[in-house]
Structure formats: structure tokens, C-alpha cells
Amino acid sequence: RASEYAVSIDDFLSLPVQEEKNIAFLDLKAINQAHASGLERAFDRVLYSGWYIQGQQVKAFESEFASYCGTPFCIGVANGLDALTLTLRAWKEMGRLKEGDKILVPANTYIASILAITENRLTPVLVEPDPATFNISPSEILKSLDSKTKAILPVHLYGQMADMPTIMEIARKHDLLVLEDAAQAHGAIIGGKKAGSWGDAAGFSFYPGKNLGALGDAGAVTTHDEELALTIRALGNYGSHKKYENLYQGVNSRLDEMQAALLRVKLPHLDRDIEKRQAVARQYMEGINHPEILLPAWKEDGSHVFHLFVLRCQRRDELQAYLAEKGIQTLIHYPVPPHKQKAYGAWKGIRLPLTEQIHKEVLSLPMGPTIPDDEVFEVIKGFNEFS
Amino acid sequence: RASEYAVSIDDFLSLPVQEEKNIAFLDLKAINQAHASGLERAFDRVLYSGWYIQGQQVKAFESEFASYCGTPFCIGVANGLDALTLTLRAWKEMGRLKEGDKILVPANTYIASILAITENRLTPVLVEPDPATFNISPSEILKSLDSKTKAILPVHLYGQMADMPTIMEIARKHDLLVLEDAAQAHGAIIGGKKAGSWGDAAGFSFYPGKNLGALGDAGAVTTHDEELALTIRALGNYGSHKKYENLYQGVNSRLDEMQAALLRVKLPHLDRDIEKRQAVARQYMEGINHPEILLPAWKEDGSHVFHLFVLRCQRRDELQAYLAEKGIQTLIHYPVPPHKQKAYGAWKGIRLPLTEQIHKEVLSLPMGPTIPDDEVFEVIKGFNEFS
Numbered sequence: 001r002a003s004e005y006a007v008s009i010d011d012f013l014s015l016p017v018q019e020e021k022n023i024a025f026l027d028l029k030a031i032n033q034a035h036a037s038g039l040e041r042a043f044d045r046v047l048y049s050g051w052y053i054q055g056q057q058v059k060a061f062e063s064e065f066a067s068y069c070g071t072p073f074c075i076g077v078a079n080g081l082d083a084l085t086l087t088l089r090a091w092k093e094m095g096r097l098k099e100g101d102k103i104l105v106p107a108n109t110y111i112a113s114i115l116a117i118t119e120n121r122l123t124p125v126l127v128e129p130d131p132a133t134f135n136i137s138p139s140e141i142l143k144s145l146d147s148k149t150k151a152i153l154p155v156h157l158y159g160q161m162a163d164m165p166t167i168m169e170i171a172r173k174h175d176l177l178v179l180e181d182a183a184q185a186h187g188a189i190i191g192g193k194k195a196g197s198w199g200d201a202a203g204f205s206f207y208p209g210k211n212l213g214a215l216g217d218a219g220a221v222t223t224h225d226e227e228l229a230l231t232i233r234a235l236g237n238y239g240s241h242k243k244y245e246n247l248y249q250g251v252n253s254r255l256d257e258m259q260a261a262l263l264r265v266k267l268p269h270l271d272r273d274i275e276k277r278q279a280v281a282r283q284y285m286e287g288i289n290h291p292e293i294l295l296p297a298w299k300e301d302g303s304h305v306f307h308l309f310v311l312r313c314q315r316r317d318e319l320q321a322y323l324a325e326k327g328i329q330t331l332i333h334y335p336v337p338p339h340k341q342k343a344y345g346a347w348k349g350i351r352l353p354l355t356e357q358i359h360k361e362v363l364s365l366p367m368g369p370t371i372p373d374d375e376v377f378e379v380i381k382g383f384n385e386f387s
Numbered sequence: 388r389a390s391e392y393a394v395s396i397d398d399f400l401s402l403p404v405q406e407e408k409n410i411a412f413l414d415l416k417a418i419n420q421a422h423a424s425g426l427e428r429a430f431d432r433v434l435y436s437g438w439y440i441q442g443q444q445v446k447a448f449e450s451e452f453a454s455y456c457g458t459p460f461c462i463g464v465a466n467g468l469d470a471l472t473l474t475l476r477a478w479k480e481m482g483r484l485k486e487g488d489k490i491l492v493p494a495n496t497y498i499a500s501i502l503a504i505t506e507n508r509l510t511p512v513l514v515e516p517d518p519a520t521f522n523i524s525p526s527e528i529l530k531s532l533d534s535k536t537k538a539i540l541p542v543h544l545y546g547q548m549a550d551m552p553t554i555m556e557i558a559r560k561h562d563l564l565v566l567e568d569a570a571q572a573h574g575a576i577i578g579g580k581k582a583g584s585w586g587d588a589a590g591f592s593f594y595p596g597k598n599l600g601a602l603g604d605a606g607a608v609t610t611h612d613e614e615l616a617l618t619i620r621a622l623g624n625y626g627s628h629k630k631y632e633n634l635y636q637g638v639n640s641r642l643d644e645m646q647a648a649l650l651r652v653k654l655p656h657l658d659r660d661i662e663k664r665q666a667v668a669r670q671y672m673e674g675i676n677h678p679e680i681l682l683p684a685w686k687e688d689g690s691h692v693f694h695l696f697v698l699r700c701q702r703r704d705e706l707q708a709y710l711a712e713k714g715i716q717t718l719i720h721y722p723v724p725p726h727k728q729k730a731y732g733a734w735k736g737i738r739l740p741l742t743e744q745i746h747k748e749v750l751s752l753p754m755g756p757t758i759p760d761d762e763v764f765e766v767i768k769g770f771n772e773f774s
């Protein structure tokens with residue numbers, strides 16, 4: 001029905017010569033279209049297999065992702081928040097944590113890191129970040145420790161790994177469990193060891209916008225601990241290891257066969273995508289030059305996979321509005337810190353000056369593995385012209 | 388590469404003339420292949436849209452499923468267990484339930500109905516079934532009521548609606564909330580009112596094997612209560628109504644865009660599928676004739692949608708083995724009642740004679756909308772020849 005879409009010659013001549021150019025914060029359409037034929041084949045494979053839950057695709061993805069991260073075990077779950085929640089819950093079932101135990105967590109994180117703790121009736125202790133990296137500060141960890149502290153939940157925020165060598169040293173010395181929140185940091189590496197392989201366990205998210213994103217909600221836990229792996233798998237399957245036998249009072253949190261098959265198409269391209277993100281970051285670092293803009297700290301050693309490129313500006317809201325007018329979309333990760341959310345009303349009185357300041361100043365730039373050079377240049381120009 | 392699959396003439400001649408015929412309990416491959424081209428188009432539509440979470444497909448499915456059930460609201464969630472868990476959790480947030488409140492639930496159900504209650508630290512009170520329908524017995528409900536009882540969670544087991552008119556009358560009289568577990572009963576109807584529209588809310592599962600099954604985990608809540616609907620939606624979205632604002636300490640439990648799009652392809656065929664299931668049930672009812680086999684009670688009024696066709700036999704295990712030898716696959720729903728599971732060790736002492744007897748005797752026959760007549764006849768023959 002071409003006629004429905006036909007444009008008369010008059011209409012055509014009245015169209016603007018050059019449409020306003022919009023630069024998306026994240027072009028997920030382009031990212032997934034690049035894999036379209038592989039994704040379509042994967043969909044068909046699963047559709048025609050007749051098996052949609054906990055089958056061969058999940059098994060294969062788990063083993064491929066475990067080997068990517070350098071851990072013996074990976075357990076697919078429904079999403080990134082569940083990956084964290086179920087790990088803590090499994091440690092409770094295993095007698096390694098109990099209600100009321102304190103868990104150190106960065107104050108400056110996506111709220112999910114903290115929801116996982118309170119969901120388990122454990123007590124989050126909010127720790128201020130290292131001002132250079134925005135990640136949890138080891139010296140602040142040491143100040144926050146007490147005898148009720150049983151675990152650390154470091155977050156690799158924006159794709160940059162927390163200082164895992166120091167954190168693991170502290171944890172071993174004080175006999176603390178470590179759960180990495182690696183939701184933003186698939187593929188990040190320090191000293192040859194990937195995010196997800198440092199702690200006693202790690203939670204990953206495959207939310208569509210993540211560096212490795214599914215076409216829906218998805219997540220996983222990686223670990224070296226087989227007992228933990230088995231416990232998480234049962235807890236996410238109604239508490240059942242074996243059909244119709246329930247060991248635990250569990251939940252339903254499984255990685256779909258379909259999403260696993262789609263992730264298997266994308267995983268082999270993750271390293272190349274990360275390189276492209278790092279290349280864009282390099283362009284931003286070299287190109288953006290403005291007295292009021294604070295660029296992120298970055299060692300080019302693979303420890304930052306640039307899920308987000310986040311800079312700081314005291315006139316952040318003005319800057320964002322200015323860029324929006326130029327058609328450049330930015331986001332704020334995050335506008336309101338967890339301790340200021342209604343959900344955590346009891347924390348209203350807590351003062352976390354650094355975290356609060358960061359939330360007022362951060363701005364996330366367009367970033368992704370498909371962003372074309374001319375868009376990167378336009379973003380740089382946009383920033384440099386801000387006055 | 389045909390050569391890889393080529394069979395030499397010798398091999399070919401040595402193949403058995405007639406392969407053993409296997410009759411699957413549920414042929415999900417055939418069920419979904421019947422919709423293959425629609426499902427593939429739906430997949431593409433979502434893939435190319437670039438939007439995979441809480442978008443137009445979820446919205447459209449929610450409204451189509453609400454209208455199918457006859458309720459103003461439907462909220463997509465990650466699975467059927469979450470549908471129940473989040474509803475009870477929302478009632479707690481709304482001040483309508485509190486920890487320790489008693490919830491009446493059939494003793495004879497899939498364990499998920501009970502997990503939803505204990506997950507919320509509410510107290511399940513296990514109620515014996517009506518021996519004719521296996522569903523929760525209104526007279527037993529009356530016997531189990533006390534001042535701490537705040538809700539009833541009737542399960543429409545096997546696809547047959549519980550006695551909702553009587554249950555709703557009891558509930559209104561005693562000021563109890565009613566949460567229907569409609570995971571097995573999409574489309575079942577009593578007096579023109581569908582499953583899911585009777586109670587204050589209802590939980591549905593779209594587990595692949597359900598009468599309306601996704602290609603992965605999926606679920607929904609239906610309700611007449613807008614406040615409840617909004618609360619559930621926020622609770623399943625990290626506790627957030629609005630991006631980056633968290634009202635509640637929530638979880639991640641969302642219906643995927645992808646699964647919603649796939650369900651939209653299948654929903655228009657649900658009524659025809661149910662009719663086919665009822666036709667198969669009719670064939671079983673008329674054909675199976677064996678002194679040791681107790682057929683289910685069934686009024687042909689639409690109140691039973693035959694998710695499962697379940698009969699009873701005191702020599703159930705022998706019967707199942709006998710059928711297996713004939714290539715007829717059956718399942719047991721369920722071999723172990725919830726109060727006998729390790730997960731509920733504290734209930735070891737509880738005696739529920741009728742529930743326990745049912746678990747020893749039930750057997751679920753091959754059933755589905757694509758099962759061919761010759762298979763139905765073979766199943767009937769298999770039963771009638773059992774000695």
C-alpha cells in the first residue's frame with residue numbers, strides 16, 4: 001500500500017533540507033540490528049526445539065560466560081538484581097550470613113545493589129566513594145568495618161572495576177565475603193583477572209542496555225564455589241534441585257532459553273564492542289576540553305569497559321539542557337542517591353557529602369559500540385562550545 | 388551437506404520397519420510450530436523496534452489479556468510465582484496484610500501457591516480439598532477460619548475452577564481478600580465470569596507448558612483494583628513508578644516485551660485451543676472404562692479448561708510404568724504434597740489424609756490442543772487394557 005505513505009511533490013519540497021540531527025544516548029536498535037541474522041537464527045533454533053526453560057542454550061551460555069569470566073561456574077538467573085539477591089540468600093541458606101549482618105556497599109550506586117541487601121534483611125552500610133573513580137573507597141571500607149560486618153558488595157560502577165586487589169586483601173584479613181556487582185562491567189580486567197572472578201561470587205545483568213545485553217531481562221552469577229552455585233540454582237527454581245522435590249523455599253528466577261540463545265550470538269563480539277567503547281572514550285578524553293568539565297580518571301589497562309562515559313560539571317543541569325537543544329541526548333546516572341529515595345525513608349538523616357555531590361554533577365554521554373565518528377565529534381563540539 | 392546425513396542402503400534396510408510410537412505428555416514443539424510464522428514476525432517486530440523492556444507490546448498484551456479475563460487491569464510480571472508473591476507483597480505495602488496474617492490455601496496444589504505466602508512471611512493454613520474436584524473445599528474453609536485469617540488463595544487446579552461463587556460469599560462475609568491462583572486456568576469460566584475476574588486479584592503463569600504459554604517464563608496479575616495494579620507494577624520495577632524514583636524497596640519482575648509479543652500471537656487462539664482440550668477430555672471420559680480407574684468430575688459448562696486431564700488409580704505407579712512401556716508418557720501432578728517437602732520441614736507432623744491420598748493416586752494423561760485423534764485412541768486403549 002505505497003499510496004498510504006506517498007508524499008506529494010508539494011509536501012516533499014516543503015520538507016526541511018536537513019533534518020535536525022539527533023544523537024541518541026544509546027542506539028540499541030543499531031546495536032542489535034548488527035546481529036539481526038544471527039539473532040533470528042537463534043530464535044528459530046529455540047522456537048523449533050520445543051524447549052524453552054533450562055535447556056541446552058542456557059547450559060551452553062553458562063559455560064561460555066563462565067569461561068569468558070574465568071570462573072568454573074555460572075548460573076543464569078532472571079535479571080541482575082536477582083543475581084545479587086539470590087547470592088546473598090544462598091549464603092544465608094548455607095549459614096554464611098544471617099539476618100542483621102552488615103554488608104558494606106557503595107553509597108554511590110544504582111539502587112539495585114542495595115535492594116539486594118535489604119531484600120535479605122541484611123543491613124547495608126553505605127560507604128563513600130573514592131572521588132577519583134566514584135567506586136567504593138578501600139580506606140572508607142576500613143573505617144566502616146566492625147564485628148557485625150560479614151561481607152563487602154563492591155560495584156564496578158560505569159564499567160570501571162573497583163580496587164579489587166586491595167578489597168580482596170581487606171576481605172581475606174577480616175574474613176568477609178565479597179560479592180562483586182558486575183552489572184556494568186562485563187569484560188573489565190585487572191592484572192589478567194576479569195570482573196566476576198575476583199570475589200566469592202559476582203552478579204551480572206544482561207538488561208538490554210548493558211555492554212552484553214539480552215532482548216529482555218536476564219542475569220547471571222559467576223563463582224568458584226560449587227556449593228554456592230548449586231544452592232543458587234535451586235533457590236531460583238522454586239527451591240528445587242530435582243523436579244517435584246523442594247529443598248528450599250525458593251523463588252522463580254531463571255534465565256530464559258531464548259535469551260540465553262540470543263546472548264550466545266552476542267558474546268563472541270563483546271571484546272570487540274568493548275574496544276570500540278574504549279576508542280570512543282579515548283576520543284572524548286582527547287577532544288573534550290572545557291574548564292568547567294571534569295573528565296573521568298582512566299588508566300588504559302582494560303579495567304574500564306565504559307558501560308557509561310560519565311563526566312562532572314557543577315552546572316550539570318544547564319549543560320544537559322544545552323546539549324539537548326543541540327540534539328545530543330545525555331542521561332544522569334543517577335539523579336537521586338539511594339539514601340535519599342522514599343524507599344529508604346529511614347536513612348533521611350544520613351549525610352554522605354561526596355555521594356550527594358556526585359549525584360548533582362554527573363552526566364553520561366552518548367556511548368556504545370555503534371556510535372559513528374561524526375556523532376562523537378559532534379558531541380565533543382557540543383561540550384566544548386558550552387558557555 | 389547432505390552427505391553428512393546420508394544413510395547407506397544397508398543401514399536403511401536394517402532400520403526397524405515401524406518405529407516405536409511415542410505419545411508425548413505435551414508436544415510443545417507442535418503447539419508452537421503451529422504459530423511459527425506469527426511468532427517469527429513478532430520476534431522481528433520487537434528485535435527491530437530497539438525496545439525490549441516495558442514497551443508497546445507489554446502494554447498491548449496487558450490490555451488484551453485484561454479484556455480477555457474481564458478485568459480493567461492486568462500487570463505483566465516475570466512468572467506465575469511472582470504474580471502471586473507480588474500481589475501479597477503489594478497488599479502488605481497497602482496495609483491490607485501484615486506479617487503473620489493467615490492465608491487459607493489448598494493443601495493440594497503446586498508448591499508455588501504456598502511459596503508466595505511464606506515468601507511474604509504470611510502464614511499458610513493448608514486446607515483439604517473437595518474430593519470430587521481436588522479443589523479447595525468451601526466447607527473446609529469455614530472450619531479453618533479464625534480471627535487471624537485475612538485472605539483465601541484458591542487454586543483452579545488442573546484447569547478446573549474452584550467454587551468461586553461460594554468462596555466469594557464466604558470472603559465477603561468474613562472480610563477476607565481473595566487471590567485466585569489461575570496459573571492453570573486461563574479461560575475457565577463460571578456463570579459468564581472468567582477465572583481471574585472473581586477475586587480481588589489473580590495470578591497467571593505463562594510458563595511454556597500452560598494453556599497460554601510463552602517461549603520462556605512469564606506471568607501476569609489481573610485485578611479490578613487500580614491502586615493494587617499500580618503498587619504491583621512499581622514493586623516489580625525496583626519499587627519505582629517513575630525512572631530513578633523509588634517509592635518502595637522493590638524487586639525486578641517484568642514481563643519481557645518479547646514474550647508479550649509472542650503471547651499476543653497465541654492469545655487469539657486460546658479459546659479454540661481450550662475447545663480442543665475439552666474435546667480430548669470428552670474422548671477420554673467416554674472412552675476410558677476400567678474398574679480401577681476413577682475419572683475426574685466434569686460439568687461441561689466451561690468451568691474446566693483441562694490444562695491437565697487427571698484421573699486416579701490405586702495402582703498408579705504400576706499403571707504409569709505399564710503405559711510407559713507402551714510409549715505413552717504420563718506425568719504426576721504432583722508426587723509429593725507441599726507439606727511433605729523438605730522445604731517445609733516444620734510441617735512434617737501435619738496430617739492431611741485426603742491430600743496425601745490424592746498424591747498417591749493421581750496420573751496426568753497426554754493432553755493438548757494438537758494431540759491427534761489416533762493418539763487419543765491409543766491412550767484410551769492403553770488404559771482399558773491395563774490389568
Ligand SMILES: Cc1ncc(COP(=O)(O)O)c(/C=N/[C@@H]2[C@@H](O)[C@@H](OP(=O)(O)OP(=O)(O)OC[C@H]3O[C@@H](n4cc(C)c(=O)[nH]c4=O)C[C@@H]3O)O[C@H](C)[C@H]2O)c1O
Pocket residue numbers: 025026027028029079080081082109110112113155181183184204205206207208209217218219331333437438439440639
Ligand atoms: C550496578 C547495578 N547493579 C544491579 C543492576 C540490576 O540489574 P537488572 O536487575 O538487570 O536491571 C543494575 C542495573 N542497572 C540499570 C540502571 O543503571 C539504569 O540504567 P539506565 O541507563 O538508566 O537504563 P535505561 O535508561 O532504561 O536504558 C538506557 C538507554 O537505552 C535505551 N533503551 C533501553 C531499553 C531497555 C531498550 O529496550 N531500548 C532502548 O533503546 C533507553 C536509554 O537511552 O536503569 C536500568 C533499569 C537498570 O537495568 C546496575 O547498574
Ligand SMILES: Cc1ncc(COP(=O)(O)O)c(/C=N/[C@@H]2[C@@H](O)[C@@H](OP(=O)(O)OP(=O)(O)OC[C@H]3O[C@@H](n4cc(C)c(=O)[nH]c4=O)C[C@@H]3O)O[C@H](C)[C@H]2O)c1O
Pocket residue numbers: 050051052053252412413414415416466467468469496497499500542568570571591592593594595596604605606718720
Ligand atoms: C497452580 C500454580 N501456581 C503457580 C505456578 C507458578 O507459575 P510459574 O512461576 O510461572 O512456574 C504454577 C506453575 N506450575 C508448573 C507446575 O505445574 C509444574 O508443571 P509440569 O507440568 O510439571 O511442567 P513441566 O514438566 O516442566 O512441563 C510439562 C511438559 O512439557 C514439556 N516441556 C516443558 C517445557 C518447559 C518446555 O519448554 N518444553 C517442553 O516440551 C515437559 C513436560 O512433558 O512445574 C512447572 C515448572 C510449573 O511452572 C502452578 O501450577
